[in-house]
Amino acid sequence: MKNISAVLFLLVALAATSHATCFRNPLRLLTDDQSSHAECITSPIHLLRPKSGAGGHNVPQINCLSWRLAVETYNLRNWKLVPESCENYVGHYMLGKQYREDCDAVxxxxxxYAKNLTLAGDGKEIWVFDIDETSLSNAPYYARSDVQFGAIPYNDTKFNAWVAEGVAPAVPGVLRLYKTLLSLGIKPVFISGTKEVYREVRISNLKNVGYRNWEKLILKGENDTGSAVVYKSNKRTELVEAGYRIVGNIGDQWSDLLGTNVGDRTFKVPDPMYFIG
Amino acid sequence: MKNISAVLFLLVALAATSHATCFRNPLRLLTDDQSSHAECITSPIHLLRPKSGAGGHNVPQINCLSWRLAVETYNLRNWKLVPESCENYVGHYMLGKQYREDCDAVxxxxxxYAKNLTLAGDGKEIWVFDIDETSLSNAPYYARSDVQFGAIPYNDTKFNAWVAEGVAPAVPGVLRLYKTLLSLGIKPVFISGTKEVYREVRISNLKNVGYRNWEKLILKGENDTGSAVVYKSNKRTELVEAGYRIVGNIGDQWSDLLGTNVGDRTFKVPDPMYFIG
Structure with missing residues (x-):
């Protein structure tokens, strides 16, 4: 089956590139909105690392589809790195159309669900959005040869430098959800683990790609300590105590969707690149 | 990409059949244990229903991989039927090796996780197992032409008649987990939505396929009303009140894994055939 997988990956890669309309937009993640407002992505896609088993042979394969399912179902927790043998799989998934279609399905x-809600009319219904890998995609960063889709250990300095560029594209399906919610009268609230120092660049990044109105943009302050679950639960609790009703909550990490006041319904978008507990 | 999918399905189907050693075990779900203790499955695999769009054309495709991911991540809830356009996909998934490998990965x-636990030594650590599509597989039933892997509405009478046969094979990965837990000193407890009237046949089915020792086998009594989440939460709470500690909990439905006293850690095995809320 390995040869079949290789052929499939090639076909997916070809399908992904044959529709590209902008050399500077290799990930096809920019929406119509963004193409007129944001810079195209200038980094080319680096070649994926060759297999590096002893003697040049393939390293023993784990079933990468099973690994990804385990990640997405929260069976696998606190994992540190994408398995080296799944780096190619994750890369092709993130750059190919399946990731885009998975996000669209969410x-x-x-x-x-949102269209079926009956709103109270007091403007207090909100929808919580995570930012990274939910509202904005860091796929252009993760495709870099020194990041390798999460198969190389996370580097805080490098990632923050990428965030500071403010050029992350939107995850198209999520932007569509965002716009629909606004039209329905459900107010978006961003809650992100990004530090406050990046507020201005995050705002410009969000606005440039099409997220233009929100009730709150909550970033991590100096006094916000503890795990992502605790931090996000605390922020959601503050919202509920302020009279808001969280009708929906979307994130790529289970730590976005577990804890207290998670909302009436939660939605998990895929992320096989990293885990935040 | 449709042709590629068709080729792939064919290859998976061929791979699945080429290793079959027993005509009466078309699903290759029997383990070594079972082959000596249980009857082989006698139903042949029926041909999957042809596409039935107007004019004989294919019905509009949804992305079945995205649909399955939405089911497994609990993004999609309270769904009634496998989409007709995904019936073939689900059938091939359940009969092919990916389902088996996904279960093995869980x-x-x-x-x-279990091997890393430090046990108290008082024999009070338990692991909760769901039965259907977790400990025992109903894939031979779901492969029938009058069931179509969940694309035809659930029929209580027919399903109960299948349960009464007592010939469901084990899900091999889960049987391996079960045996490992027993060897570690963690006691299995089955909690199933099966009615008490089927107790004897379920016991013989479980024992025949290799599940031979357990602390409790909890089935649904006449007074057990309410949703699966409420029923299973109540039963787990009774266990905790009796002094047991639930260190793990495995099921194919999110209703097995949500609610109260879910256990220190939960594990979701795949099930794209039906939803129980």
Whole structure:
């Protein structure tokens, strides 16, 4: 089956590139909105690392589809790195159309749910959005040869430098959900683990790619300590205590969706690149 | 990409059949244990339903991989039927090796977690197992032409008649987890939505396929009303009140894994055939 997988990956890669309309947008993640407002992505896609088993042979394969399912279902927790043997798989998934379609499917389900809600009319219904790998995609960063889709250990300095560029594209399905919620009268609230020092660049990044109105943009202050679950639970609790009703909550990490006041319904978008506990 | 998918499905189907050693075991779900203790499955695999769009054309495709991911991540809830356009996909997934390997991956993760536990030595650590599509597989039933892997509405009478046969094979990865837990001193407790009237046949089915020792086998009594989440939460709470500590909990439905006293860690095995809320 390995040869079949290789052929499939090639076909997916070809399908992904044959529709590209902008050399500077290799990930096809920019929406119509963004193409007129944001810089195209200038980094080319680096070649994926060759297999590096002893003697040049392939390293023993784990079933990367099973690994990804375990990640997405929260069976696998506190994992540190994408397995080296799955780096190619994750790279092709993130750059190919399946990731885009998986995100679109989440958006479709969330939109159907939202359209079916009866709103109270007091403007207190909110929807919580995570930012990284939910509202904005860091795939251009993760595709870099020194990041390798999460198969190389996370580097805080490098990632923050990428955030400071403010050029992350939107995850298209999630932007569509965002716009639909606004049209329905459900107010978006961003809660992100990004530090406050990046507020201005995050705002410009969000606005440039099409996220233009929100009720709150909550970033991590100096006094916000503890795990992501605790931090995000605390912020959601503050919202509920302020009279808001969280009707929906979308994130790529289970730590976005577990804890207290998670919301009436939660939505998980895929992320096989990293885990935040 | 449709042709590629068709080729792939064919290859998976060929791979699945080329290793079959027993005509009466078309699903290759029997383990060594079972082949000596249980009857082989006598139903042949029926041909999957042809596409039935108007004019004989294919019905509009949804992305079945995205649909399955949405099911497994609990993004999609309270769904009634496998989409007709995904019936073939689900059938091939369930009969092919990916389902088996996905279950094996869950077992590997659960075993690694269990082996890392420090037990108190008082024999009060338990692991909760769901039965259907977790400990025992109903794939031979779901492969029938009048069931179509969940694309035809659930029929209580037919399903109960299948349960009464008592010939469901084990999900191999889960049986391996079960045996490992027993060897570690963690006691299995089955909690199933099966009605008490089927107790004897379920016991013989479980024992025949290799599940031979357990602390409790909890089935649904006449007074057990309410949703699966409420029923299973109540039963787990009774266990905790009796002094047991639930160190792990494995099921194919999110209703097995949500609610109260879910256990220190939960494990979701795949099930794209039906939803129980």
């Amino acid at each position: 958006a479709d389900i969330a939109i159907a | 077992a590997d993760i659960a075993i690694a």
